[in-house]
Amino acid sequence: MPTRDYAAVLSLLLVGAALFAAGGAADAAAGSTGSEGFAVSVDDPTPEPHDSVTIAVDEATLPDGATLVWRNDGELGTNRCIRHANCTVRVGAAPVTVTVEAHVDDRVITETVEITPVELSLSETLVDRDGEALSSVGYRVLTGERLELRATDEVGSGATVANVSASGPVARVGAEPTAFEFTGPGAVELTVTMAATDRDATETVSLSFRAYEPGTLEDTERFVLRSAEPLSRNDRIVLAALKPDLPTVYERYEQRAGELPETVTFELAEPRARSYAVAPDTVVVANGKTVHGVRTTLVHELAHLGQYEATTETDGGWNFLIEGHASYEQSSTLPYYDDLSKPSEDALLEWTASYDQAHYFVASYVAEYGRQSLLDLLADSAGSDFERQFRAETGESFASFHERWMSGGSDDPAAAWKVFETKPMFASEDGTLRTLAEPLDGVEVSWDTDGDGAFERVDAGHAVEWTPPASGRQAVTVRFTAGTESIEGTQVLALDGGDPTPTAAFGVAPDSVAVGESVTFRANTTANSDDAAYRWDFDGDSAVEATGETVAFTYAHSGTYAATLTVEASDGATDSATVTLPVEEETQLPRDVVYEPGSGAAEYDADADGRIDIGELGAAADAFSSGRLTIDELGSVAEAFSAS
Known part of the structure; x- marks a missing residue:
């Protein structure tokens, strides 16, 4: 071979070597996955905006001695997770690409993951058969009404309802899974899958409805149903949902409160009207948007029926107790009282306190003196002085009880409710005694089922089997105990059958x-x-x-x-x-009494020592400022104070 040929071959070899070296350097700079790639995963590649996602490197797949470097675009920041095998980051609304580099000697191996935020949402519209929109009544509907579904993607270009699986009395309207008609009464379950139109992202939600045949004003057991106005759609749903429960509502309240009228007229009013007991056997309930609201308001008004005679011609000081009792009866649990202020005496007696505050006071009274004492006190309300009857029933003055209640100390009658929260109310149904609300963990529930004052079923649970006597009225008591605190509730249950031998007490x-x-x-x-x-x-x-x-x-x-x-x-x-x-014998005052027996001062001598001290004078002044004491009566107290 001529010499020039060797030179040409050598030249070609040198050029090839240079190109090879340059190519290798370029490969190193760009990264290579090739056969040396490693495993990277992301726990949610399509999160909602502002969610956190975790990107993980499988360290078992890394080359020995590799060092990690994280890089990304978008809204994740830069190199937040440098040198760590796992990186948890919070995404924004824009798609991002995260690159993970594994540096080994003079090589760089790269892997990438795509994160695409997706915010799919489903809107549901109820319409009638003419396509007119209907308001929601807590996922309660009437048969014949229709549901229209629409999916949206808040951060993408759009979404569709991809699929719907349905159970219950419901049928698809048309070819697309976006419209359904409720074909009969019953529970309806829909599982809806949405899909983004511009990315590989889906989301599934579940919907639950209860369909009813339209409710009517046909009378039911114990209730005569009326409406002041033509029935609205809301009325028809409320009646349809509530009518099956009305006998139970009546029976459960009568078990707690004694006799109610044989038949109650239950009249629905417009939502903006007020609810009230209008006659001894008639209640008007303003219809709100929820069945639960109408049910609890009905129980409140049944409580007024049970004490209807007590609500007529009463002294003004009784109003808060009457409304507080009805509020107490309408629920088996207490409101959240941590942030509820206790009202002053005047706010209660002048009935400027809230219903919740009156409820709180009544609950505290029940904890101290029992529910029967409350009913007895209310029974004596017609035409009588509240404070005088309060003292006669309890043995202490209203002012003294209120002072203990306000103190928040160890003798605060409300202390028990901080432990129990649920009320000792129960119902007798199908051979079982069951509290209306399950007590908190750690509360011991005991039962006296024969009215003898002894709890024969101790720590027996909130539901016990019970075979009642064949007929008559039977006193049953449930007791909640937690540590040193306890609270009891007694109900005299009316049982089916003829007249039994009565039990007098x-x-x-x-x-x-x-x-x-x-x-x-x-x-x-x-x-x-x-x-x-x-x-x-x-x-x-x-x-x-x-x-x-x-x-x-x-x-x-x-x-x-x-x-x-x-x-x-x-x-x-x-x-x-x-x-x-x-x-x-009639109480004899000390010889050095400073006032005339029977005078206004005598009523305010709380310790009966024949004298008026500064505290007793202050109580009289409070009574005068609230209109419960005349100026002459206050004067007699002041004169006695001066003489003391």
Whole structure:
């Protein structure tokens, strides 16, 4: 071969070597996955904007000695996760590309992941058959109404409803999975899959509806249904949803509160109207947008029916207690009281407090004195002075109870509710006693099912099997216990059947009686008859001195008396109960009394020491400022204070 040929070959070899070197350098700069790639994964490649995603490198697939470098465009920032195998980042609305470099000696191996934020949402529109839009009533609909679905992508160019699976009485309208008609009553479940139109992203949501045949004003058990106006769609849905529950609503309240009218007229009013008990057997309920709201308001008004006589011609100071009791009855749990301020005495007595505040006060009273005491107090409200009756029922003044309530201390009657939250209310249904709300964990639930005062089922749980007597009225008590706190609720349940042998019992208020003081006797019997007779003998001479469930008597002389109640059911069955009652001489004031007995000052001498101190004068001043004391009465208290 000629020499020039060797030179040409050598030249070609040198050029090739140079090109090879240049190519290798370029490859190193751009990165290479080739056969030396490594594994990178992202937990959610299509997150919603502002979500966090985690990108992970499988270190087992990295070359030995590799060092990681993270790079990205978009909104992730730069090199946030340098040298780490996992990187958790928060995305924005724009798509981003994340590059992971593995540096090994003079080589760079790269992998990339794409993150595409997607925000798919579904809108649901209810329409009638003419296509007119309808308002939502808590995912309750009427048969024949239609549902239209529309998908959107808030950060992309669009989305579609890709697929819908349905169960229940519902049928697709048309070829596309975007319109459905409710074909009959029942539960409807829809699973809707949406898809973005400009990227590979989907999202699935579930919808639940309850379809009803339109409700009507046909009467139902225990209720006569009326409406002041033609029924709106909202009315028809509320009636359809509520009518099956009305007998249970009635029965559960009657189990707690005693007798209700045999039939209640239940009238729906416009949403802007007010709800009220308009007659002893009629309630008007303003129809809101939710079935739950109408149901709880109905229970509130049933409570007013149960105490309807107490709401007529009452002293103004009773209003807060009447409304607080109805609010207490309408729910088996308490509102959140941590942020609820306790109102002043005047705010309660003048009824400028809120319903929740009145509810709170009543709940506290029940915790201290029991629910039956509350019902007894309300029974004495018509035409009477609230503060006087409060003292007669409880043995303490309203001011004293309110002061303890406001203190928040160890004797605050509201303390128990910080432990229990649920009320000791229950229902007897299908052979089971069950609390209306399940108590919190750690609360022991015990039951006295025969009314003897002994809890024979201790820590038995919130539901117990119970076989009631064949007929009559049976007192049942549930007790909640947690640590040193306990609270009880007693209900006298009316049982089916004929008139049983009655069980007589009664209470006396006040429990400390003096000569010349009026004493209230109130029957608490299990006689299951509207025609039961109540006969009272107050002094043990076997003579009938009064009749009726609640009576009053004044003893003229001191001594110990045997007061007896005899109850006779309509079938002639009888039972008697006797209470021994000590009657003291009329309270004698100290010789150095500074006021005339029977004067305004006497009423405000709380400690009965014959004198008026600064605290007693302040109580009188408060009574005067709220209109409960005249200027002359206040003057007599002030004179007694000066003389003291």
